Amino acid sequence: MDQMIVGFLENLSTLALVFIFALSLVTLSKGADILIDQAVALSIQWGVPKLIIGATIVSLGTTLPEATVSVFAALKGNPDLALGNAVGSIIANTGLIIGIAAILGKLPVDQNAIDRQGKVQFYSGLLLVIVSLPFFSRAVNGVIHQWMGWALVLLLIFYIYYSIKWARQAPSEFDKIAVGASEPVYKQIIMLLIGIGIVILSSKILIPTVEISAFRVGIPQSVIAATLVAFGTSLPELITAITAVRKGHGELAVGNIIGADILNVLFVVGLSASVTKGGLLVPVEFYKLQFPTMMIILAAFRIFAKSKDHVISTKEGIFLAGIYVIYIILNYTWI
Secondary structure, three states: HHHHHHHHHHOOHHHHHHHHHHHHHHHHHHHHHHHHHHHHHHHHHHOHHHHHHHHHHHHHHHHHHHHHHHHHHHOOOHHHHHHHHHHHHHHHHHHHEEEEEEHOEEEEHHHHHHHHHHHHHHHHHHHHHHHHHHHOOOOOOEOOHHHHHHHHHHHHHHHHHHHHHHHHHHOOOOOOOOOOOOOOOHHHHHHHHHHHHHHHHHHHHHHHHHHHHHHHHHHOOOHHHHHHHHHOOOOHHHHHHHHHHHHHOOOHHHHHHHHHHHHHHHHHHHHHHHHOOEEEEEEEEHHHHHHHHHHHHHHHHHHHHOOOOOOOOOHHHHHHHHHHHHHHHHHHHHO
């Protein structure tokens, strides 16, 4: 099937590839949206506390596009796409999405989440930078080895366990969220499987489209992955954040982004590295732009979130979004 898709795409014009690229991002987002809704509905139906849903299932759901794109890319021998998508998504989540959410409306911050999961968010990003250093591979490029991938997946299990433990100790903030819990369970399961199918199929089309387009225009895959693909796979988080802010649930937007950033390291990078024997090769340009930008945005977000008024202000949102814009410009001017 993969060869058929590649053969079909190679015969298309670049303009047609751009159209398919945009369409696959839309379907990828829609598939993730269906998956999230049904996962939440099933959890409510089965009596799982909604705070636990937000801390685990919703973040896992919104991170699924990044995971599927990166894992399939890693399996096909494209580490630039796998790693670039994960790192770029963290930058897009924390810079662009939190920035836009703070500009659009009030963005209050749950201090319990910042004190606990906020630390995990920052140190997960730092851990990714450390394991990517050439020191561990004794070469010019860094390599995230397969065993490192399994270690990150193990940390993911611990993270989910402690998220559930913390959620049970905190007052529920997700009681106002209701997503079709009255639907029959069999319908919810069918829709859940449809959502998964859409995400997987969209990812299978998206990856070769990016590869062929990048080759034709001479742009490195790592740059495409860290910008266009990362933005596209972050659409579920963007939609969730804007909707949450407009409905007065800014805490949900912040919590979802924190969880998504953590999962991009432990789930997306971890799973991508663990399925490849050679691990993920880290391009040299990541040390010049991707990693520094990621850590600057994560540090800025943590400082803003720890402010005395417990709110990320409009000015702070503009700063975060501005860093993201500069990052995008540098990606395409440094090629």
